[in-house]
Amino acid sequence: MLLFLARRIGVMLFTALCLTFVVFYLTNLPAKLETLAKTQAGSRISDAEVASWLDRNGYNQPMLTRYGEWLGVVPGWTREEADGGMTGRCYRLADISEPGAAPDRCGLLQGYWGNSTRFRADVADVITARLGATGILMLWVLIVMVPMALLVGVLAGMREGSRTDRSLSTFAIASTATPEYVSGVVFIALLASSAVGISPLLVSWGVIEGPVLFQGNARSALEKITFWNFFLPVMTIALYGMGYVARITRASMTEVMTQQYIRTARLKGVSFPNIVLRHALRNALIAPFTVIMLQIPWLLNGVVIVEVLFSYPGFGWVLFEAAANNDIELLLAASVVAVVVVLLTQLISDIGYVYLNPRIRIS
């Protein structure tokens, strides 16, 4: 078990290293650095000003050296200022200018995540604040999605080919075939517009007081989450994931229901609800459990679209902003977080598997 964990963590570190290097390489292409200089120092600055800006901010060293700086294995760049003070990567991160006061190396290994150029703030602060917001969103998504998906899947898989199965399967396929950017827009038009959809009807019937039923913008959820401002983003993500998990649950359930021991139980006269709940369910949940776990990193994709669509500043939104503004260190941190999330959920699913299926051993 310990060896297994150690191997998994080793893989995680290696993947993170590879991924961050790819991201680092792509964000440090000369054209990208030029964009960065222009967004930082003014979009109309000349080529000479771009060069001087890059030089003064340590971007003109070889790419590998700077990747090493970011990791913390190479000493950060320094330069003496005209007024006698020192500046450099570590001086700026620690916000000091006294020569010799800053540490030599200041990268990931030393606990410095760097500075976000887009937000002019510490990357660690930006990421934690935004991850927190996404965490709340994901929590609600899972609370809505998992029970719904399991219920739909189990009900559909209980009696393969029945009318319930056909209609629930159609629903599941439709929901998983609708990407977030479609369902989100449809939801807004249907439920959050005072001109079209059902809100004008409800207003004319006197059912609701405000102009719209749900809010088509989740910015206010940042301060206070209400049912009305959080419903649409949660449903948009949840519906998409739900269909997929429900399909897997259904497949798993139908397979279990054809097993010999289920037939034996029926022959012995066990009632149908009892068979489903006590004999079939646990075995049928093994596959969906893995899928739900794998679904979490997959949902991070959807989060980018949904958070931008509903202007909810979470992790996906930060990823979008960082990519759009070539915010190098923020993108790197975001990729580290993404790797950790993917591998951590896989780890949980592997370990959880053992408890659900005693025949499998981790060693």
Place this chain on the structure above:
Amino acid sequence: MTDQKSNAPKVHHAAKRYAQECRKGQLSRREFMTRATALGVAAPAAYGLLGLAAPEAKAQTPQMGGTLRIQMDIKAQRDPRTWDWSELANVCRGWLEYLVSYERDGSVQPVLLESWEANDDATEFTLNVRPGVKWNNGDDLTAEHVAHNIERWCDASVEGNSMAGRMSSISEDGKLRDGAIEIVDDLTLRLHLSSPDIAIIVNMTDYPAAVVHPSFTGDDPVANPIGTGPYRPVSHDTGIGAVIERNPDHTWWNEGNGAYLDRIEFVDLGTDPAAWMAAAEGGEIDMTYQTTGDFVDLLEMIGMPATEAITAATLAVRFNQDNAPYDNVNVRRALQMAVDNQIVLELGYNDRGTVAENHHVCPIHPEYADIGATPFDPGEARAMIEAEGLGDHEFELISIDDDWQAATCDSVAAQIRAAGINIKRTILPGATFWNDWLNYPFSSTEWNMRPLGVQVLNLAYRSGVAWNEAGFANAEFDALLDQANGIPDADERREVMAQIQQLMLDEGVLIQPYWRSLYRNARPNVLNAEMHPTFEVRYQSYGLS
């Protein structure tokens, strides 16, 4: 802001002449206001020259208190003189004020200055600092502080300091020229210009010209909010929003004439107007910073009436003359002739503006000369392109993926195509576009308005200047422009201007299809928040009824 002492006895002689013309109907009142106030005539006095009383500034006085929520981009702050977006300035307007301001009626009003006078040939300007203005740290505003700010503006060694270009008549070698500022006393200073420059005061209304305290260093006016205005920042989160509140520890010089709101919340909802729409429907915003295209009507439909500002803002669909085949004047002129600007206005900007004439001088500019427009003749255009041997050449028009900018370029390209000339349209996302936008051979640039016609020409078309992405370099043009810059009298200047405009047409510098009107939507209970021609959000004078 109009309670200054009258300086009517010393009215500039040119201003009196303008007044006569205005009464004769040769000059619109708006043009008269811009010209007269630029020469240092106070607005009430200027109205007086016309025999009119100054209009009441406010029809309805807002009540004190309340919170206003405004949709606007919140960008990472930096040193004010390097601001490149009006949004950056708008956040800080509550505490960083300006020496002078450009008003919706075209006049230039004193703010931290009480008044100013120009000498007859516009080479010497006397600035009188408003007495009794205090910084919110308790210091008095003095002529020395103003001089310090002007010196900051002149420092061209700071990357992206766009004020340096505006202050060229008092600069030398990229910094303030020795002896250009003479501090007469605590509240008076005199600018000695190296060449006549009628635009120097008007330039101080531009958004990077915010007046900062002498202790201000670094690049974050939000972290260090020492200013003269009645508000102070509470929070500022890039990309998310900013909150401003009335400063209870500071007595504003203009107390009682504004600062009605308790709190202003800027909300950054991204660049997609559909998201603003959703927020407006949900009652989360009270006004937009600027609304474009169909959303003006859509927001009106949900109970947020629009206000309009007629401006000289435009989209310059420019050729870059450093790139073949646009180094050939016949090619440029042919492409101009293939495009009917009226159609571009209708299709590209929903007819919300006025047709322009390809020379980037607007009828609302005081020195505009009506010299007619480029003829529209697609047949001739095709013939000229073929005569240059480019019958099979595929032109390429590159634009950013912004809604109206892309639509405008689409309709330009469609008409060129209709004339039988091959053209390809390329639309780039913002992140890619800005990287190389100065060098695209055929592309478009959004230009905001400047109060005087010579100002944009100085910034954008003079040989070798930073913002000249048209690559236009013409000695005759530069010489004429120099000449125009030294003529304070707009009528005399118009004669030179006619030559300049004609030169722009002869050289086929750009396709400049229309002048944009700008719109903003706000709820009916928001007062004094009409759209401003230079995008100002002066929330210190906004209020709720």
